[in-house]
Amino acid sequence: MFGVGARANPGVDVVAKQRVLLVDDDRDTRTVLRAILERQKIRVFEAENGTKGVLAARKRKPDLIIVDIRMPGMDGIEACRAIKTDAALRAIPILILSGAMRRAKLDQFVELERVSLYDEFLAKPFEYRDLLAIVNRRLAAG
């Protein structure tokens, strides 16, 4: 039966846009996200910090990246910046999950960057159905 344990399932990516990279240091969150995404026949890659996330983005070229930003530490935001300033990766949409930082504050950072660090935003605690809606929308888009 298709489930969390079935990680190596190469027959999954039949459709063009179905690869998602998770950048999150919390194992439980990764577990849940992987389970619900794989259930939608989406191929999931994981990275447990910002640095590994950027490396994984370059290697795997996902169609969507989900980044959890935690405070303190700019690790998640650094990863977003690295990705959005890399010509090869810039086009990949980024969904940010944020516990402590509110969107308004995040946008202040973005203004300083003059390049948009993210494309979608969800504040914790969020409903997984809302996350799925965003993921599906982004993956369906051309």
Place this chain on the structure above:
Amino acid sequence: MSVLVAVGGPDRGKVFELDEPVVSIGRDESSHVCLADMRVSRNHAQVVRRADEHQIVDLESRNGTFVNGTRIGAGRLKVGDVIQVGRSSLQYAETADDVPLTQPGDTPVRIVTAADQVDATFDARRASSAGDTDAISVEAAKAAAAIADLKTQHAIRNLRVLYKVVSAVSSIYELDVLLDKVLEIVFSVLPAERGFIVLADPTTGRLTPRAVRTRGQGEEVRISHTIVNYCIRHEEGVLSTNAMSDQRFESGDSVADLGIRSAICVPLRSRQRVLGVLGVDARISTRTFTKDDLRLMTAIGNQVGVVVENARLVQENIRAERLAAVGEAVASLSHYIKNILQGLQGGATLIETGLEDEDAFLVRRGYGIVDKSQRKVAKLVRDMLNYAGPSAPSLSEVDLNSLLEEIIEFAMNTESAEGVALRRQLDPSLPPIMADPDAINNCVLNIILNAFDAVAEQDEPTVTVTSRLAEGGKRVEIAVTDNGVGIPAARLKSVFNALTSTKGGRGTGLGLAVARKIAQEHGGDVSVASQEGQGSTFTVSLPLRAGKADA
């Protein structure tokens, strides 16, 4: 044995023995010399014993430490020196008997009357010239006559009473104690038979009697609402020699109940507001109060109004500080709580999905996450309650080593224990101790979990738990050593502060604070030693019988 005697300030009269090598002075409860003085820092100063002398050391307090009026950083104490911190004065003496205390209310100020001055001038002039004695005696006679004038005499008396009231109550912040004192003074200057003070609630305006006094047994103090209300509404003092026939109180029934008495009622005024009423009365046969008595009472009413307002402001200030602290706590914990909520969401989603797909594996995984989140919440609440309230440990005989084994087993099953090597060095000869097993469990567990977090990034994370006897068998010690990055010296002091965490969303900052609180409630403590780059050791020290600190 040398002592410090509080000769001034809110703790006046207290004697503190200098029986430890280091005696701490401050506002903090853990200070040896704990002063209830808002202008004293939590850890203000120390008295350190060196050979057979004592030194006073200022601990970078906000308002400074003074000896005999001079600000010091550190200095040697001589017998008779007076240490000033905040508004408090502590005299250094060989024994408490060496420091006679003046009566509260006594002041070193003498109110000099015109008579004193005239006499002085008169003497000087008489000494300088032999002649003109007649002119001088006339002047002196006139001056003396002036003093004999009742009005001036009364004015002087009133001034003395006011001074007494102010100096007696201005350092009392407990409202009811303050008001009792005011009535005591009023009764000492006026032959009142019954007296009361009524305060209006700041928000509702409702009047409540806050102090009553009678001269003689069994007198009931019934307060006339009519007179009190008149006083408040018209914001003026009332002198009524025969209340029954007084036009002002025509409609008042309560006045009739009181019989024929002479009464004075004055408003307690502050900043144009009336805060309450001070009243006295007596049977006409005892005393018919005069206008002059009314003048005195009015002045007292104004003074007491200011003092009451002041006391209320101080209380409000303290409450605002506490609320602010709570606000900070909530903000600091909300991030942590949001992460737990997200965990619950995730786990529940997995369970729901698993049920839909009939995938037991998913359900189990989801349940695991929900369970973990639920435990985190439980621990957080427990820590918060623990920290918020004083709790007396419920003692029983505890085999410390087997308790430690239980704690270790539990800790090793938590997420943060992954990859950590745990070593034990438990002294098998440890005697049983009297302690609260659940509390000690909480205390040591928090310290061990903290150690796990400290070693998370290490290549070979190791935590060692040691138990041993200490202080010649009078205490037991539990030491938890980690090989983490250590704590910089500057941060060592604040590592036990609540709600300061360096772990971001993963820490609450409560763990170590609660651990220390529990140890202290048992009559022990938690201390930390750390070497940057090498690691830290937290040591819980407990007396064999909790609550009794062995000498």
